[in-house]
Every structure is written in structure tokens, then in C-alpha cells.
Amino acid sequence: MAPHVVRWGIMATGWIAEMFTKDLLNDPTLRDVFDVAHQVVAVASSSSKAKAEEFIAARGITTACSAYGDYESLVADPNVDVIYVATPHSHHYQNVRLILEAGKNVLCEKAFTVNAAQTKILVDIAREKNLFLMEAVWTRYFPLSIQIRELIQKGEIGEVLRVIADTSFGDDVETKWGTKHRMVNPDLAGGALLDLGIYSLTWVFQTLYHTLPRDQRKAPTVSAQVTPYHLTGADESTTMLLNFPTSTPSNGPHPKQSHGVAMTNIRVSTDPDEKGSAGPAIRIQGTKGEIQVPGPAFRPESYRIVPKKGGGEVREVQCPFPNNGHGMFWEADEVARCLRDGKKESEGLPLDESIVIMEVMDEVRKQGGLTYPQKIESTEYPVQL
Ligand SMILES: NC(=O)C1=CN([C@@H]2O[C@H](COP(=O)(O)OP(=O)(O)OC[C@H]3O[C@@H](n4cnc5c(N)ncnc54)[C@H](OP(=O)(O)O)[C@@H]3O)[C@@H](O)[C@H]2O)C=CC1
Numbered sequence: 430m431a432p433h434v435v436r437w438g439i440m441a442t443g444w445i446a447e448m449f450t451k452d453l454l455n456d457p458t459l460r461d462v463f464d465v466a467h468q469v470v471a472v473a474s475s476s477s478k479a480k481a482e483e484f485i486a487a488r489g490i491t492t493a494c495s496a497y498g499d500y501e502s503l504v505a506d507p508n509v510d511v512i513y514v515a516t517p518h519s520h521h522y523q524n525v526r527l528i529l530e531a532g533k534n535v536l537c538e539k540a541f542t543v544n545a546a547q548t549k550i551l552v553d554i555a556r557e558k559n560l561f562l563m564e565a566v567w568t569r570y571f572p573l574s575i576q577i578r579e580l581i582q583k584g585e586i587g588e589v590l591r592v593i594a595d596t597s598f599g600d601d602v603e604t605k606w607g608t609k610h611r612m613v614n615p616d617l618a619g620g621a622l623l624d625l626g627i628y629s630l631t632w633v634f635q636t637l638y639h640t641l642p643r644d645q646r647k648a649p650t651v652s653a654q655v656t657p658y659h660l661t662g663a664d665e666s667t668t669m670l671l672n673f674p675t676s677t678p679s680n681g682p683h684p685k686q687s688h689g690v691a692m693t694n695i696r697v698s699t700d701p702d703e704k705g706s707a708g709p710a711i712r713i714q715g716t717k718g719e720i721q722v723p724g725p726a727f728r729p730e731s732y733r734i735v736p737k738k739g740g741g742e743v744r745e746v747q748c749p750f751p752n753n754g755h756g757m758f759w760e761a762d763e764v765a766r767c768l769r770d771g772k773k774e775s776e777g778l779p780l781d782e783s784i785v786i787m788e789v790m791d792e793v794r795k796q797g798g799l800t801y802p803q804k805i806e807s808t809e810y811p812v813q814l
């Protein structure tokens with residue numbers, strides 16, 4: 430049977446838009462996907478039409494593809510099924526709302542928005558208008574993540590009681606990021622938490638929360654420490670301790686709760702010598718053993734199942750990225766299947782889970798005194814940023 434083809438519009442022409450588009454153009458059959466396929470039919474740049482044209486040419490797109498010099502024209506294009514939003518997180522609320530108001534489906538880069546209030550409004554609008562909406566947390570859709578979630582659900586490592594996840598870059602922050610780059614610029618909702626901490630939280634949530642039946646998923650309590658970057662006030666280091674209550678009785682005498690330790694830092698690294706000497710970026714610890722995942726947390730290539738002493742051999746599982754892909758095609762395949770099947774959200778990251786994670790980040794920011802300019806925290810629409 431012919432694959433279901435989804436027609437994509439790309440909003441913005443920066444780094445991740447390039448990576449995502451390359452993956453859309455990667456032949457799905459080379460990753461054993463035969464039921465869906467992708468076409469890039471429009472690209473919009475807020476800078477100029479020429480920039481969108483250059484992007485299309487540089488990606489080698491030879492099928493019909495419109496170039497727009499503003500985002501409004503993209504959302505009005507009747508040929509587009511779904512728009513991928515690749516602007517800085519400061520702009521996601523305004524951009525996604527523009528798309529939803531125009532009646533189109535959306536895949537929006539992480540972090541979904543600046544705060545939970547913005548996410549909730551977008552979710553409400555998508556639901557009211559019966560549109561598809563998904564936060565583009567690509568890591569969730571890797572076969573590696575799916576396998577690990579299934580192993581946990583099958584009880585491979587027993588009851589999971591603690592997860593430690595780190596997503597940290599050991600950068601010379603002043604030299605590498607200065608004050609204007611989106612990584613550290615408060616006007617663009619910069620900082621470690623929203624950019625990288627979301628991956629540590631993804632690991633904590635996809636193992637301790639998402640693996641439970643929906644009616645047993647409960648928001649965690651949070652305690653956090655935040656260190657501001659002295660030049661801009663955006664966070665350069667955030668450490669979070671999450672406590673998840675569980676409603677099911679434990680299989681032993683231990684307490685009915687699990688802990689997540691989610692860390693992010695842009696001055697010290699998960700992997701300082703880039704040889705893995707520091708050990709796994711993620712440890713998922715259960716009563717029968719643990720699963721270890723070498724970093725980076727956003728794009729791991731392997732994992733290890735380490736049974737408790739006497740429980741069997743250590744097993745190493747490699748999860749390569751087919752055809753030199755970046756790995757974003759798996760989330761795109763998920764979007765295509767949801768659209769084909771008439772689903773309005775993805776099971777891999779339901780909208781209510783995105784909201785809970787945004788609420789956790791709100792609480793972390795509150796405890797750490799991390800604020801952004803009112804203009805980008807606002808739920809007002811439309812606002813020119
Ligand atoms: N999933 C992943 O692995 C990754 C996700 N990301 C996420 O993607 C988003 C974009 O990141 P990235 O591509 O690295 O960023 P870039 O700065 O490379 O690109 C952002 C693009 O957004 C558009 N834009 C619109 N308004 C502004 C503005 N005021 N300032 C800057 N850019 C603007 C520009 O495109 P134009 O001029 O064409 O409109 C710009 O090129 C972020 O939310 C980030 O968290 C980033 C990296 C990796």
C-alpha cells in the first residue's frame with residue numbers, strides 16, 4: 430500500500446530547522462518505515478523571502494516548495510498539512526497560536542513555551558479547533574526510548590525507585606555564548622533549564638511517570654536550586670529533585686514513591702573528556718537492577734541493562750541512527766501517523782504531560798527566582814516580539 434504522505438511547512442530557517450528538514454528528506458524505507466512519508470512543501474523565514482529560498486536550495490529540495498518572507502503567508506498556505514515551529518522558545522506561544530488560529534496542525538520545538546499558562550492556552554485552542562498539536566521532544570520517539578519504556582513496563586529492572594539524569598555542556602560560557610545567543614539571552618527565554626533541562630526532565634518523566642497507566646500518573650513535588658549566569662541572569666545551572674507519589678502498592682516493604690534527580694549545567698559537563706569516563710548520563714534504578722544510558726541525554730546511541738548481583742549478565746544494546754539521520758525523523762513519523770489516523774495528540778508525549786512538565790519548570794523557576802521579560806511571559810496575543 431502507498432504510504433500516507435504528509436505535507437510539511439517549516440517555520441524559521443535556523444539550525445534546528447535545517448536538521449529537521451534534512452531528516453524529513455531522509456528516505457523512510459531506509460529506517461524500515463513504509464506506512465508514512467514526508468514532503469516539504471513550504472518554508473517561511475521572518476527575515477526575508479530570499480532566506481527561505483536559500484534554505485530550500487541548500488537542502489536540495491527539488492519538489493514544489495513555496496518560499497515565504499513572513500510567517501503569516503505560511504499559515505495561509507492551503508497545501509500545508511502541518512507546520513514545524515523552529516523559532517526560539519520565547520516565540521513559540523505567539524507562533525503556535527498564529528498557526529492554530531489559522532486552522533493548521535502544529536509540531537513545536539521544545540521547550541513548548543516559556544511557561545505553563547501559555548502551553549495551556551495553546552492546548553485549549555487546539556482542542557477547541559480539533560487540531561493536532563505536539564511538543565517536539567524528539568528523544569521520546571527514538572526506538573531506544575521506546576525500548577527502555579517497554580523494559581520498565583515489563584518489570585525488567587523491578588520497581589523503578591530512582592532516576593538520575595544529566596544534560597550538561599562544559600562550555601566556556603562567556604566566550605561561547607556571550608550575552609546575545611539564544612542559549613543565554615533572557616529576551617529569547619535562554620538558559621539551561623528550558624533548553625537542556627527539559628531533556629533531563631524528559632528522562633525522569635518518561636521512566637517514572639509515562640510508564641504508569643494514565644489514571645495513575647501523578648504530578649511530582651519539586652525542590653530546586655538555580656544559579657544565574659552573571660552576565661544575563663539566565664540560568665547556567667539548575668538542579669531539580671522530584672518526588673513522584675504512586676497510587677499502586679509497592680511490591681515490597683519500601684515506600685510508595687520514587688525520586689527523580691534532573692540536572693542541567695552549561696559550565697560543567699556530563700562528559701568532560703568526551704570519552705564517557707564520567708559514566709552514564711542517565712541511570713534508571715530499580716529493585717532488580719538498573720538501565721544506564723550514556724549521553725548526550727538528548728541523543729543517546731546505546732544503553733546497558735545492569736542486573737543486580739547474581740541476576741544475570743550485563744547486556745549492552747546499540748541503537749544506531751539509520752542512514753546518517755539526526756534522529757528527528759522518528760518524531761516526524763509519529764506526527765504523520767497521528768494525522769493519518771485522525772489523532773489530535775501523540776501517545777508518546779500527551780499534551781497533559783507537556784503541561785505537567787511546564788508546571789514543574791514554572792515551580793523550579795519560582796524557587797530559583799528565574800524570571801523572563803513580561804513580554805515573553807505574557808499570554809496576550811498577538812504581541813510583536
Ligand atoms: N530538538 C533539538 O535537538 C533542538 C531543538 N532546538 C530548539 O529549536 C528552537 C530554535 O533553536 P535553533 O534552531 O538552535 O535557533 P537558531 O537561532 O539557529 O534559529 C532560530 C530561528 O528562528 C527565527 N527567529 C524568529 N524570530 C527570531 C528572533 N527574534 N531571534 C532569533 N531567531 C528568530 C530565525 O529564522 P528566520 O529568520 O528564518 O525566521 C532563526 O534563524 C529552540 O526552541 C530550541 O530549543 C534547538 C536545537 C536543537
Ligand SMILES: O=C1OC[C@@H](O)[C@H](O)[C@H]1O
Pocket residue numbers: 624625727
Ligand atoms: O535541544 C537541544 O538539543 C541539542 C543541543 O545541542 C541544543 O543546544 C539544544 O537546544
